[in-house]
Amino acid sequence: MAEIIVALDHPSAEEALDLVRRLGDQGRFFKVGLELYTRAGPDVVRRLRDHGKRVFLDLKLHDIPNTVAGAVRAAAALDVELITIHTAGGLPMMRAAVEAAEGTMGLLAVTLLTSLSPSDVEAVWGREIRSIRDEVSRLAGLAEECGLAGVVASALETGWLRPQVGADFLIVTPGIRPAGADLDDQMRVATPADAVEAGASYLVVGRPVTQADDPLAALQALQAEVAAARAP
Numbered sequence: 536m537a538e539i540i541v542a543l544d545h546p547s548a549e550e551a552l553d554l555v556r557r558l559g560d561q562g563r564f565f566k567v568g569l570e571l572y573t574r575a576g577p578d579v580v581r582r583l584r585d586h587g588k589r590v591f592l593d594l595k596l597h598d599i600p601n602t603v604a605g606a607v608r609a610a611a612a613l614d615v616e617l618i619t620i621h622t623a624g625g626l627p628m629m630r631a632a633v634e635a636a637e638g639t640m641g642l643l644a645v646t647l648l649t650s651l652s653p654s655d656v657e658a659v660w661g662r663e664i665r666s667i668r669d670e671v672s673r674l675a676g677l678a679e680e681c682g683l684a685g686v687v688a689s690a691l692e693t694g695w696l697r698p699q700v701g702a703d704f705l706i707v708t709p710g711i712r713p714a715g716a717d718l719d720d721q722m723r724v725a726t727p728a729d730a731v732e733a734g735a736s737y738l739v740v741g742r743p744v745t746q747a748d749d750p751l752a753a754l755q756a757l758q759a760e761v762a763a764a765r766a767p
């Protein structure tokens with residue numbers, strides 16, 4: 536069954552861990568991204584692990600193969616379960632990362648950032664593209680070929696990506712909003728049920744939980760919706 540990962544997009548470890556405490560046993564899996572990691576460092580990951588929490592380290596690694604492999608080994612030493620790397624780093628980089636992980640953690644591919652428009656992609660890649668969808672499919676295929684565990688994709692991409700990848704290939708889906716909720720800065724959102732029905736393995740949820748008046752109640756409502764939804 537799909538699971539919810541709560542995004543700890545907080546400016547300090549104390550604020551992040553305070554939320555983790557408020558969620559208690561219902562909060563099992565947490566995402567640490569660039570802001571929190573840059574502020575609080577590996578210590579925040581260790582503290583989450585000390586509380587028995589599962590950790591998704593969303594650092595979107597993109598560097599030469601040797602450097603990325605080193606970072607993956609460092610994350611493995613922290614007992615991280617999922618980590619992101621950019622497919623644009625190349626096949627040798629993805630393969631080096633998979634080798635460095637030694638099966639201890641799942642590597643997730645970032646294909647095209649959802650903030651990029653087709654003309655943004657064309658400007659940096661220096662060629663015309665048929666569509667964002669074609670590029671995401673192609674890059675997800677390369678990630679699967681290189682042995683990555685899955686991909687990060689919006690719920691709207693998940694529906695057409697799921698039939699193209701193996702059943703065990705993870706699709707981790709951000710941009711989740713309960714029906715009628717504030718969209719914040721997200722443009723293309725889906726409800727938890729939509730994401731599960733599209734084939735998501737994990738749903739990344741930030742503000743609908745972290746900014747809720749009652750974060751535990753918000754998380755429980757999301758979990759109930761996930762449990763009631765049917766995977767494809």
Ligand code: C5P
Pocket residue numbers: 542544568648649650687689709710711719721739740741742743
């Ligand atoms: O607060 P919200 O639910 O929008 O947070 C979603 C989380 O997923 C954030 O940590 C954000 O960085 C991440 N994310 C996203 N959209 C993407 C990739 C990652 O919202 N395309």
